[in-house]
Amino acid sequence: MKNFVSKIKSYVNSSYKAFFQIIISVFIILGVYYIGFIFGTRHPKQIVVEGIKNMTDSDIKADMGIFWEAFQKLRVNHYDSDKTTEKDFVYGAISGLASTFGDPNTVFFEPVESKKFKDDISGSFGGIGAEIGIKEGSLMIVAPIKDSPSDRAGLKPGDRIFKIEGKITSEMTVPEAVNVIRGKIGTQVNLSIYRDTWAAPKEFSITREEIVLPNLESKMLDDKIMYMRLHNFNEKSVSQFSKAASEFSNQGGKGLIFDLRGNPGGYLQVAVDLAGWFIKNGSLVVTQDYKNSMDFGFHSNGNEFFLNTPVVLLLDQGSASASEILAGALKFNRPDIKIVGAKSFGKGTVQDLEDLSDGSQLKVTIAHWIMPNGTSIEKNGIAPDYEVQILDDDIKNKNDAQMNKALEVLKLEMFGTSTTAKVQ
Numbered sequence: 266m267k268n269f270v271s272k273i274k275s276y277v278n279s280s281y282k283a284f285f286q287i288i289i290s291v292f293i294i295l296g297v298y299y300i301g302f303i304f305g306t307r308h309p310k311q312i313v314v315e316g317i318k319n320m321t322d323s324d325i326k327a328d329m330g331i332f333w334e335a336f337q338k339l340r341v342n343h344y345d346s347d348k349t350t351e352k353d354f355v356y357g358a359i360s361g362l363a364s365t366f367g368d369p370n371t372v373f374f375e376p377v378e379s380k381k382f383k384d385d386i387s388g389s390f391g392g393i394g395a396e397i398g399i400k401e402g403s404l405m406i407v408a409p410i411k412d413s414p415s416d417r418a419g420l421k422p423g424d425r426i427f428k429i430e431g432k433i434t435s436e437m438t439v440p441e442a443v444n445v446i447r448g449k450i451g452t453q454v455n456l457s458i459y460r461d462t463w464a465a466p467k468e469f470s471i472t473r474e475e476i477v478l479p480n481l482e483s484k485m486l487d488d489k490i491m492y493m494r495l496h497n498f499n500e501k502s503v504s505q506f507s508k509a510a511s512e513f514s515n516q517g518g519k520g521l522i523f524d525l526r527g528n529p530g531g532y533l534q535v536a537v538d539l540a541g542w543f544i545k546n547g548s549l550v551v552t553q554d555y556k557n558s559m560d561f562g563f564h565s566n567g568n569e570f571f572l573n574t575p576v577v578l579l580l581d582q583g584s585a586s587a588s589e590i591l592a593g594a595l596k597f598n599r600p601d602i603k604i605v606g607a608k609s610f611g612k613g614t615v616q617d618l619e620d621l622s623d624g625s626q627l628k629v630t631i632a633h634w635i636m637p638n639g640t641s642i643e644k645n646g647i648a649p650d651y652e653v654q655i656l657d658d659d660i661k662n663k664n665d666a667q668m669n670k671a672l673e674v675l676k677l678e679m680f681g682t683s684t685t686a687k688v689q
Contacts, residue, residue: 332358356625360438368630369399369439370614376624378440391450394476395420396529396583397439398612404434404442406458407610408527408583411479411496414471419660420458422527422583422610427466428457448473462657483509489519490675495539498531498587503538510542510570520679521571522671524579526606530586533563540591541567543576544598551590552635553615560635565594575678577671578604580649585610592647593636601678604649605671613642650674 336354340346356375363373394413395406406424409415426434429445437445446454450473459466479496486492491513495502513521533551540550544565553561576599580592589609595602615632634642651674653667676682 359625359627363627363629364438366630368614370612370616370628371630372438372440372628374440374626374628378444378625391473391475392443392447393418393454393471393473396585397426397442397446398585398610399439400610402435404437404439406583407585407612408529410476411527413476414474418469418471420469421460421655421660422581423461425459426456427459428455430455431457450475481505481509483512485512485516485518486522486672488676488679489517490522490672490679491516491518491520492522492524494524494526495528497528498533498535498539500532500535502531502535506539506542518574520575520577520675522577522579522668522675524668525584525588525592526579526581526667527583528585528588529583529610530588530612533587533590536587536591536594537563537565538567540594540598541565542569543571543595543602545569545572548594548598549637550594551637553632554635554641555632565598575675576602577675577678578602579667579671580604580606580609580647581655581667582607582610584647585612589613589642589647590634593642596647597637603651603674603678604647605651605674606649606653606667608648608652609646611642611644611646613645 340349340354343349356373360373363371393415394410395415396408396410397404398407399405404426406415406420406422406426408422409420426442428434429437429442432445434442446456448454453470453472456469456471457466458469478499480499480501481493481495483491483493491509493506493509495506512518537550540548544550546565546567546569548565550563550565553563555561576595578592578595580588584592584606589612592604592609596604613634614630615634616628617631619627619629621627636642651670653670655666658664659666
């Protein structure tokens, strides 16, 4: 009996001991987990998934697990996955993010593309000398630069680029197209171009050259009419415009034809400064409309030099951005200024460049331009008062029908005569 009781006591004591060991172990495990949780919260680590950094953001509501699930399936199952790097996947994903808005002006530049874009805006580069963009889903010539290879080849604003080096452009972004068009100076690029007046696309082989952007040209015509053509809005534009205005005054100028055809734009402030030569101080030039109901108006502040001068403005499909801002300011602040030519391109958005850590960039649309009458430039453009198209026969015969009409309209304003003028 004593042996039995001793065994019972021994069993109970060992059970208590085991129980307390379990309890202590649980507390130790919970304590270690808690300490680890607190440390992990205060010092979070980046989780690397197969060579790609995974970022977390409390503001992101989407299930990013679906992204990684798709990433893994594509990397494992796609036939060409062995030829694709993790960086290719990342850049492709960012490009997809940028394309979400259906906005051709919001784009992602890989590091190499980013460098080329920076070279573009420095003012000198190699290529065919044409501003290109996307409109209504088509890659097209916005404006060929005067005396550039594209201009000498006969390309015109509104020409649609159907193929580049035999590759259809329907899925190309502007940076992708630029990368193919650019190349070593002296080499050729082959373009398939479609124009609305043509039955089928035509082939062009254009030799690449170093492209230097022109600026402003001016000359005095008969009847004291000055002709000015501004090719872009850059840091030299205002000073050169001022010089031409001095020549206008010194030669007793009476009327002005201001040509913005083929001008793809440039600096906003240049457009605002030039508007001050034509309209009253304090007049609204353009409104920058941001998201969340934010907006900012730009007003003229100039010498009003041409305020009482008869002026005719020339526009075409290649007039874009800053050209449209200036044209809209003159159209809605000076109803007496008539516009001759064709409807402008309709590029009325503001982009901001965001540098990313690996040398790539995002060009992001952050605002829209609103004209003084409250309408948006984007996709609407500026409509002429007198629509005149340049036909193939005009090009062949070197007949500038738009300029001829501008002279006719200006002389009617100046002299009250509708005598048709023609410029050779």
